[in-house]
Amino acid sequence: MEREHTTQNKAQQEGRDGAGFKAGFAALIGRPNVGKSTLMNALIGQKIAITSDRPQTTRNRIRTVYTCEEGQIVFLDTPGIHKAKNKLGDYMVNVAQHTLSDADVILWLVEPSEYIGAGERHIVEQLKKADAPVILVINKIDTVKKDLLLTYIDAYREQLDFAEIVPLSALKRDGLDVLLSCIMKYLPCGEPFFDEDTVTDQPMRQIVAELIREKALRCLEEEVPHGIAVTVETMKFRKKIVEIEATIFCERDSHKGIVIGRQGSMLKKIGSMARPEIEELVENQVNLQLWVKVKKDWRDNDYLLKNFGYNPRETE
DSSP states (O other), rough: OOOOOOOOOSSOOOTOOOOEEEEEEEEEESSSSSSHHHHHHHTSSOOOOOOSSTTTTSSSSSEEEEEOOSEEEEEEEOOOOOOOHHHHHHHHHHHHHHHHHHHHHEEEESSSSSSHHHHHHHHHHHHTTOOEEEEEEOGGGGGGGGGGGHHHHHHTTTOOOOOEEOOBBHHHHHHHHHHHHHHHHHOBOOSSSOTTTBOOSSSSSHHHHHHHHHHHHHHHOOSSSGGOEEEEEEEESSEEEEEEEEEEESSHHHHHHHOOOOOGGGHHHHHHHHHHHHHHTSSSSSEEEEEEEEEEGGGGGGHHHHHHHHHHHHHG
């Protein structure tokens, strides 16, 4: 039987009655590339969500779990809210918007700026409809002068009545304890949703596929990454090695050549970059075999979207 990355939760956790214990869901939303996945990885102390400097890196809602003596926070990392250009984009935006209704507290992640653009104003309108308290998280404060922070805070404070405002740097892990304390304040008391050793409910295959896609995002030319999808075909655990076969799908024949590279150089580069992180994940040596196939215009194909793990009906 294939191993899973985590143990799924039980209805009740042994030895804990839930009295005084906080447990709830915290949704991370924001524009693309503001650092949502980086923040979530930093909060749980482990890399689960992939990151890159390309917008729209996160495509699905990813659940990770932080548990301490005080309570349990289930983080919901969402795709960046953006103007959709295809069915995949529609799916991503719907995932982000539907997550708001599932959250006990909402973390709106922004970059430090006094300019509130159209994208941010659109998110404000979505947040006004939400019932959950909203915490404004101003990320990347390590990139600006501290004496300007009050100006940025005032600019956003005019947009919405926030429950809390927390400046931090996810990359530098500065301000994370303050944010965790603020989140706990707004969670209901109750039993944990997951066992205390659970970090994510993502299947290991999906995490492996995402790690490969992350390396492809970092290696490939500008026009290729958004048309990339990755599936893990086989994952076999041997005594001393894990055999993994994965397929990278792209939308055009010309893109296939770019992904493979001259004499397979690009494909080897992607594999060599992904292998160490996969080995850390599975705690074993990995033999990774990558293949490349073309599925034309898959981002506008409902059948292929579902096959690649992006099911539009889940957001309806």
